[in-house]
Amino acid sequence: MNEIELIERIRKRAGRCSLVLGIGDDCAIFRPRAGEDLLFTTDQTVEGIHFRRSAGAATVGERALARSLSDIAAMGGEPRFCLVALAVPAKHEKWIDEFFRGLLRLARRSGTVLAGGDLAHAEKIYCDVMVCGAAPRGTALRRDGARAGDALFVSGRLGKSWNQPIRPRLAFGLALRGRANSCIDLSDGLSLDLYRLCRASGVAAELEHIPVASGSTLERALHGGEDYELLFTLPPQGEPPRGSLRIGCIVRGKPGHIRWQDRTLPPRGYDHFQKPAH
Amino acid sequence: MNEIELIERIRKRAGRCSLVLGIGDDCAIFRPRAGEDLLFTTDQTVEGIHFRRSAGAATVGERALARSLSDIAAMGGEPRFCLVALAVPAKHEKWIDEFFRGLLRLARRSGTVLAGGDLAHAEKIYCDVMVCGAAPRGTALRRDGARAGDALFVSGRLGKSWNQPIRPRLAFGLALRGRANSCIDLSDGLSLDLYRLCRASGVAAELEHIPVASGSTLERALHGGEDYELLFTLPPQGEPPRGSLRIGCIVRGKPGHIRWQDRTLPPRGYDHFQKPAH
Numbered sequence: 001m002n003e004i005e006l007i008e009r010i011r012k013r014a015g016r017c018s019l020v021l022g023i024g025d026d027c028a029i030f031r032p033r034a035g036e037d038l039l040f041t042t043d044q045t046v047e048g049i050h051f052r053r054s055a056g057a058a059t060v061g062e063r064a065l066a067r068s069l070s071d072i073a074a075m076g077g078e079p080r081f082c083l084v085a086l087a088v089p090a091k092h093e094k095w096i097d098e099f100f101r102g103l104l105r106l107a108r109r110s111g112t113v114l115a116g117g118d119l120a121h122a123e124k125i126y127c128d129v130m131v132c133g134a135a136p137r138g139t140a141l142r143r144d145g146a147r148a149g150d151a152l153f154v155s156g157r158l159g160k161s162w163n164q165p166i167r168p169r170l171a172f173g174l175a176l177r178g179r180a181n182s183c184i185d186l187s188d189g190l191s192l193d194l195y196r197l198c199r200a201s202g203v204a205a206e207l208e209h210i211p212v213a214s215g216s217t218l219e220r221a222l223h224g225g226e227d228y229e230l231l232f233t234l235p236p237q238g239e240p241p242r243g244s245l246r247i248g249c250i251v252r253g254k255p256g257h258i259r260w261q262d263r264t265l266p267p268r269g270y271d272h273f274q275k276p277a278h
Numbered sequence: 279m280n281e282i283e284l285i286e287r288i289r290k291r292a293g294r295c296s297l298v299l300g301i302g303d304d305c306a307i308f309r310p311r312a313g314e315d316l317l318f319t320t321d322q323t324v325e326g327i328h329f330r331r332s333a334g335a336a337t338v339g340e341r342a343l344a345r346s347l348s349d350i351a352a353m354g355g356e357p358r359f360c361l362v363a364l365a366v367p368a369k370h371e372k373w374i375d376e377f378f379r380g381l382l383r384l385a386r387r388s389g390t391v392l393a394g395g396d397l398a399h400a401e402k403i404y405c406d407v408m409v410c411g412a413a414p415r416g417t418a419l420r421r422d423g424a425r426a427g428d429a430l431f432v433s434g435r436l437g438k439s440w441n442q443p444i445r446p447r448l449a450f451g452l453a454l455r456g457r458a459n460s461c462i463d464l465s466d467g468l469s470l471d472l473y474r475l476c477r478a479s480g481v482a483a484e485l486e487h488i489p490v491a492s493g494s495t496l497e498r499a500l501h502g503g504e505d506y507e508l509l510f511t512l513p514p515q516g517e518p519p520r521g522s523l524r525i526g527c528i529v530r531g532k533p534g535h536i537r538w539q540d541r542t543l544p545p546r547g548y549d550h551f552q553k554p555a556h
Contacts, residue, residue, distance in 0.1 A: 020315060024478065029316070032310035039308075046399070050398075087404065122324045122402070130320060
């Protein structure tokens with residue numbers, strides 16, 4: 001199968017397309033709706049770092065899209081379309097097929113159109129998924145809006161296992177629009193992502209209670225990555241969406257400083273650029 | 279240097295930003311202008327395939343962006359912003375710095391804002407650059423608009439060396455807007471890219487004359503990749519922009535069929551999914 005045939009196969013399965021022009025030209029053409037802001041995020045999935053070859057290709061494809069969709073959820077956006085860049089070793093046509101089967105299953109479920117991408121060869125499997133989402137002008141949730149006095153919540157229990165399916169919290173993110181002062185998705189662990197939110201907002205936080213997922217540990221709930229729940233703050237009288245779990249509050253203090261059980265909680269989550277712990 | 283510090287360094291150099299929100303949140307926020315279509319393209323640059331480690335990092339960064347900008351040029355678009363996904367081995371902070379120096383130099387020259395991206399570790403260097411461009415509604419050039427009777431042009435001589443700098447033909451693409459019936463950029467060689475244009479348009483082509491770059495060969499001009507000139511068609515009375523070189527015409531016939539010197543010219547350019555020639 002050559003590149004033209006392969007792209008034709010993927011195009012046939014990309015489904016009904018709300019774009020002016022989808023797969024098959026130098027660029028995809030998208031016509032924005034009036035009054036909408038567009039949200040853009042991109043996430044890499046690297047063999048040996050984010051998955052092993054033994055993981056099914058469909059699972060890898062689904063997770064690759066899910067990670068970017070989680071960023072759209074964290075901004076309170078609705079996904080519109082994605083671009084998928086994929087590099088694989090030679091003779092991986094079947095793997096590619098399965099990868100797109102998994103990715104397109106989640107794309108359909110979430111209303112994301114596959115608008116285009118790029119195929120290349122590489123020794124190890126590598127992919128990068130860009131997602132464009134949309135939100136009414138000025139309503140996107142940001143991580144820099146937390147204020148002292150805000151209550152701090154998560155959208156579900158923390159410390160889940162790394163290899164369970166990622167369910168991007170898109171509906172939850174929509175429910176937070178117009179309510180939350182700030183939001184971030186928990187991709188790298190509570191301690192690190194809360195640190196990022198507090199730094200961006202110029203505030204500190206006090207943790208009161210950590211809801212640990214069944215079968216997990218407090219340590220994993222505090223510092224483990226890949227939860228993909230939303231972490232958000234509401235003003236004092238704000239009403240949290242159903243399913244929200246209160247974990248603490250935002251206070252004045254050194255930006256990024258987090259208190260937990262009368263001590264400082266250092267940001268120890270997954271930093272993609274720190275050497276692995278020895 | 280950890281991820282937060284590294285992103286802060288890149289952000290400081292990303293320059294003035296026309297975005298609502300740039301680097302540093304879960305998504306970048308872009309507010310589209312009324313009456314514009316948006317163009318999206320993504321291109322991978324893989325170590326060992328598109329470059330060797332010995333190539334300077336700044337050159338790799340500049341070329342990675344240039345390849346995507348060439349796709350924007352081929353649609354007659356103006357670049358707006360880019361997302362850059364980059365995976366490198368550990369201890370490559372200096373390489374990353376140089377990579378972004380080269381990329382941002384071209385970004386500034388071309389009016390492209392660095393809106394965000396993703397950093398990860400990998401054994402080999404890998405990057406993926408997504409560019410968003412814009413064109414007034416309905417004016418983007420496509421590869422499916424060539425008609426029998428059109429004259430066929432390129433924007434410059436062909437067969438240039440693979441390691442010379444890529445100069446995306448953005449101004450040339452703008453000059454083609456409202457004039458050209460179809461356009462594609464020559465990234466994989468004339469024979470393959472012309473085949474793609476003819477297939478998309480449902481037409482055939484006859485080549486008359488191939489303008490070979492100084493020091494190159496006819497073989498390389500016909501089948502070599504990485505020229506990054508524009509290949510386009512104009513209606514019979516259309517006036518080509520200054521610098522255009524006529525190479526043939528579009529005719530009725532089997533879609534994708536190309537005649538050259540009374541023979542069929544097979545598409546033999548660089549197919550990213552064919553095994554390398556033995």
